[in-house]
Amino acid sequence: MTENNLRRFYQLLQHFNIKQAYSVNLEQLETILSTSRRNTTIILKNLHQLSWIQWQPSKGRGRSSQLTLCVSWYDVLFQVIHYELNLDRFTLITKLINTYDATVIEALTEAKQQAQFQVCSNQLLIAQYPYLQTLDPVKTIRSAELQVIKSIYDTLLTQDKTGQLQPGIAHTWESKENVLTLWLRKNIVTHHGRILTMDDVIWSLNRLRHEDGPIRHLCESIVDIKADGPYCLTITLKSANVFFPYVLASTNTSIMCQSKELQKIGTGPFKIKKWDKEQLILEQHREYFGVNALIEKITLLHGEREIHHSLSFNQASAQSETTEINSFSYLTFNYRKDRRLSPQTLSQLYQYLAVKKYQFDAERAVDSLTLQSSTPAVGHLSCPQLVGEIVIAEPHWTIPHLQTMSGWLHRTISETGLTLKVVELVDISHPETMHDKADLMLIEEVIEQPQEYGLYEWLSISTGLKFTFSPAEMKQHKQYLNAAIGTDKAFLNLKRIEEQLLANGRYLPLFIGKEVLTSTQEVQGIQINHSGYADFHQLWIK
Template identity: 30%
Template sequence: MMENDMIQYLQLYQHLNAERESGFTCTVTVAELAQLLCCTPRNVKLIIRRLEAHGWIVWQPGRGRGNSSRLQFLSSNGDMLDERVQHLLHRDKVKDALDLVSTFEGEEHVRERLSQRINIYLGLHQEREESSRQDVLRIVRYRPLGQLDTVRAFSAFEIFLMRHIFDTLVAYESKTENFIPKLAHLWESNTDQTAWTFYLRKGIRFHDGRLLTSRDVLATLERVKQRGENIGWLYRDIAGIELHDDYSFTFKLKRPNTMFLHLLSNINMAIVSEHEQEEIAINGTGPFRVSELNASKMSLTAFDGYYGYRPILDRVDIWFLSQEGGSHRLYHMLAGTDEEEMEQSNSRQLTQPALGGRYLLFNMRMPGVQHDIHFRRAIRLLYDRQTMQEELQGDRTSPASSFLPWKSAQQTIPRHSLEEARQQLAESSYTGETLILSFTHKKEDRLEAEWIQRRAAAIGLHLELDAKEDRLLIGGHIALAVEVLEDDWEWDLINFFSNEVNHLHRLLDTEQLRVLHTMLYDVMRHERADREHILEQMERKLQEEHWLLLGNHINQRAYFNRSLSGLHLDSFGFPNLSTMWIRDTSTMAGTIAKSEKTVANT
């Protein structure tokens, strides 16, 4: 009933108070209200009584049948929307609250307040159940959820989720640069490393309760080769798997592969059930299982049957907002109050340098002046890394000459002027046409795109900005993209140069890709030093030809409530959900107070 009353109040307010005046009073008849609310005069009187009882209006009825009455609105449009949003959130109707904010056409400060209200709710809280509690993390995500398919992993967030839902045979440990057991507790190889035998842990179950066996490993490899058309060539050295029993098997390789364990630790080889090989169900062996999934919300629940340490968090709710400008990740706890000041004071920012960075990439699959190397050089000079970092700052940490920050630090990156860019543009075939610069709907990306647009205008280059909602920046002449590498950066660079669904492969032409693939083809037969040399040559080729222009290295930023403990960030800047827990501040405060009292008595 409360929700319906709010809707009816807003209907009257918006129809009768066109100027949105505070404390507005108007004269109106019951018949007119009945027409506005699409109900009978008798129901109008009932509605008026309820609105008065809520304290939202003052009603002075007119004397005599059909005479005008006086109606005063006590709550503003923004206040009523705020109250309605709170009411929806209290009933866990987050989707309705999001829709309400997205359709609001009033003042921007009201929209920001309503959005902040939702952000506060979408934090981390504790649900009390008698003597126990349920620890729930709520994450705000400002992009739609992509496909959670292990063989088609593309964006960092989906990989982050799948690493909590699925598991691999082994895992790469960045601190030691070694591999550690996961689903397999032991492995061994022959002398020339063309036969690798693995031994599965016993008793591991999928989220649907079925036991993991070696048949699932065989089915996973077949699925990678059959359905992973974009990454299948990486596994071409695997001739097949020989199953010995339910818990042991041997990979047979056609030739030695120095990166074989890297292949097995990648999310593409996360083990899936042999019964789910077509359109995969999200059914893994990881610490969290999917308990709810729709377009606006995803819930992960701790898997009590996990073979490792059961997560301390009980549930993770992820809400997907189609809101422009949201770029920071929010991991909060609702600590008994929803005041904005309290929420902000309880938060702390955590930053972590990322491997990779932003870059510009030319679309060589569409006609245009971007095929002219003089034009691409002009953009290189225009896209000055030193000046950009100084003027924009934000998450930018240092100019990049490689995807790897330590390699960039070894080189002196020159500063370029707009006059140099203007001279190169004059030597190109550019004739004043408007070109399109595509970028993703993120705050820092938009700031950078607008910065490029302003500098382009200063040298007579016309750029039109095209903010994309989807992940692939196709359709423009130039794309502003970002690449963040995992801890196993060597593997991830190889994947960047070879994965056919990323920006590089969608925008470079066939001949350019052939050059890169030729350089990369035998990289996994070499030892590490030679592999690094090949990857350096590929980066150099991209930059010498100005196919790809590196910008700045970046920091990953997230905001955490101070009551969150056990924070360990991955290479993408996302927290390990399995180790996070909520420090009960109320209990802790009581313990401290009790301790202080004891000391005082002593």
């Protein structure tokens, strides 16, 4: 059952109906299949042996052959997928989804229910999971990678649904001025069977301080990390920071084991069994110190688009559920001195977009990081007449509602008379590389909880601010942040910094985020948290 047989059968389906006999000759079929007579004969023989067609070659010159297509396209896909699943092979399935999409998903659902893959082994297959470039928590801010990282590593502290801190690897902690003390659990078993050590923890935290990564600034305030005994850890900061314990609950600060196999050894509810260009296989970590995962194995097939089977994110269907998450889209404005585009032009565009967003989606439009909305009472809004070229940098959007929002923004900017140029933000971890190339940056980011910490984190490491600030401005901004958190009115001080960014036209909040989740009936326990993640270890198969 090769890919070639599928492709050839699909070609025939474009010209012949199922269960209907046709009188044909080889010349016709050569044209339909776009191949030689010899290959045409071989193809028809192979499809006949698979019982997908009935083929009766002509006997004698001038006589027609008889061709009947015996099965539907769905039946063919089901046979192939069922066969591949039972052999624990996924490459062809991934290619089929990329090529034929919806019908393959439907066939895959039924095949999974009958194949040994799922029913006998308590396994979950997630097709078309985005390709994973890294599983190093220090190096990534991609949600697809962080979702997996969350399943294979643990953090010193965790957060509950309300954002309050809870024990993780550390069972107890306390803060006194600029010193945070944590007491670690004993006998935590790693994925390769040894006990997690204090050296592993200190090594992981030092990587956050010294290696380039998206949250490095949050850890730059660390002065010293040391062990006060085998299970007591002290972290000394440059100054008191009430928000720092929340940093240790971030997925990016996950604890790894020192190993030559960097990015693979953790202590989380799942461990990596296999990882290559085609798939990632996660297995239940049976000696996990927390609540064990309910599924024994999860296979993530890498694909080109963010479409998942059984867990399908951001793909609408009759069974879809939409969940609001604590993320928002926003623009940052870069007033480049070497540009012909005047500050007045950018200011007029800012004011226009600030109102137009409510006409596009009033329910989801927001005014600040608190994700609150105050719809302006505006009658007729005149469109400013602007002149010049404006460059906007943004990621390649794969989620439908973000594609729609981006399209609206492009049209709205263009209607002012500005010539719009769009450049792709390829390296989202280093947006500062676009500072001299773009006037605007469009981004969507998660706002962590609780709200006070979320504001602090966003002001510290957000993609948009890294883009819009020059090195001198970023240095000054960090000084403002350090001064703001050194008082008992830290949250109020941080809000004032955000208000100043708004008043100066440096950033414009747009819309609150959402997650669309589609699941097949056999997958249970799916919950989207406020960051947009679904915890794999809470899933179970009915």
